[in-house]
Amino acid sequence: MPGQVHNPGGLQKDLMATVIVTGLLVWLMPMLISTYTLTVLIIYGMLGLSLGLIWGFGGILCFGQAAFFGLGAYSYAIAAINFGESTLPMILAVLVPALVAALLGALMFYGRLTDVYLGVITLVVTLILFKFVNSTAGPQYVIGKARLGGFNGIPGFQTLNVPGRPEAYIWGDAYFYVCAVLLALVFVLVTALLRSSFGRVAVGIRENETRMSLMGYDVRARKTILFAIGAAIAGLAGALFANWGEIVTPSLFSLGQSAEIIIWCIVGGLGTRLGPILGAAGLAYLKFLLGQQSLVDNTLITGLILVLFVLFLPRGIVPAVSDLWQSRIGRGRRSRRPQTRRGAISRERFNG
């Protein structure tokens, strides 16, 4: 909940905590799970965080976060084939989705579209991209030296290398460390953003848009910028995913992918920074484990989890656990934020 990021002067404490926790996890986790699997969990965590930021703190429910993920991956792949070096493509993979999101966001927010209509437009844009990329199998669809490849995707592009040295690839364990550090970096940046006045105004807009605009804040511009920041993070995750998988396919844009991101956020906990990351990594790992058996269909379980969470734990795991923690340990601190009011806030938000 917003309260976590409100106490002033705590940024350094947060920074320390992030560094220590990241260090511990990077050291301990490879003993349990292979670094190859961990890398993709980290990437999904970053993707989850991108939607967690704009939905949980900005109140923008985007049904098409996968579009920005896919755009990041495709921008990287196309640019990497053309340049043969990975530094500029990585930057492009962040900038292109952010730019697209800024345009799309301006179209939506300056048109004062809200909840369901926002959902439709983001869903439709994802579908357009999916259909378009799927139909680009012919040789006439070429950007520079890169063929778009339609349904088959783009394989064989230059993967991540040490900046300036195209022959020094970063792969395996080294790539895992790069991803972990990038996620920690993004997490710290998101924390700093939420602590800034921009972040607090964004939370204010989520709670009551009219009130914030009456106070003189330009709600439309702020939502557009937040949307673009979320897309930039998703684009970075996409580029990392492209490097991990060494191929990009149209399924990155698919509705199923968008659904999964939303499920991660719901299960992990909206309005928290950790929730979407943990939800993403946890559910992706669960999917990985379930994929190794054939008794029960994977999709069935994903669906069941989503339904059960919406019905019984609509605020997600992280808020529920932190509530439990506070009611057990920190009884004195709870009086600061009465329980009923928080319930009312989250209900309000769900009603849009």
Added chain:
Amino acid sequence: MDLSFVILVEMLYAVSSLILISAGLAVVFGMMKVINLAHGEFMMMGGYATITAVNLGVNIFVAMLVIAPITVGLIGLIVERLVIRHLYGRLVDTMLATWGLSLFFIGLATMIFGNTTTGISTPIPGFAIGNFQINGYNFFIIVVSALLLVGMLAVLKSTRAGLIARGAMQRPDMAAALGYSPNRIYMATFFCGSALSGLAGAVLAPLVGLVPTSGGAYIAKAFITVIAGGPSLIAGLFSSAGLFGVVSQVFTFAISPVIGEVALLVAAVILLRLLPQGITGKFFKGKL
């Protein structure tokens, strides 16, 4: 001359199939403000119900027009009792829960029917007009969706059940005060909506190869058509299906089917940007 007739039929067909695809969702959304994202899977189950019944030796028209709607309606009833009734008034939550249901049903269908394409042949043969071959089944779909619209209008406008449903839709508290339980009205409405989805899936089943993920192809179009239609149930459905059907067919004939689909989606984005409340938020206000 022949070509223009063929194009006309194709356009009518595109509009009618959009109406058919969206009708179930429109009833549930228009009456209860519930977005059922499992709508596509309800259609998919309608298709499977038809194919299973036909394989068991039932006449195909009975299977399509009777068995499939009832089966899917009953599934919808169970879903409403177990999940959706707890979420009334929470638009985003219902969307998410029904999205979960849609994944659940895809998984279930994969486990039961396997991840392979099944299908039945169309019961009506095609015929030639001049140099062009026309699928006779297209006329059946046009007729079914026309009857559907007229039927929905008749039920809502001139029966007591329709009156009660419309009343509960406008002011559930007043309907409750007059002795009609909104809870039961919503239940019945959801049954009807699901049955319509099942009917649509069944009628379209002979035209497509059915796989458990077939629903995904419908849901986006249905969702777009219903939202763009706006608050009026039938007028909205008719106007937005008409607009999108014509736009997509014009681009299909002029350029290619893929561009036709993309044109439909682009039209939806532009339309919602210009009329954020949907077509009937601005025109035909207060009509059904």
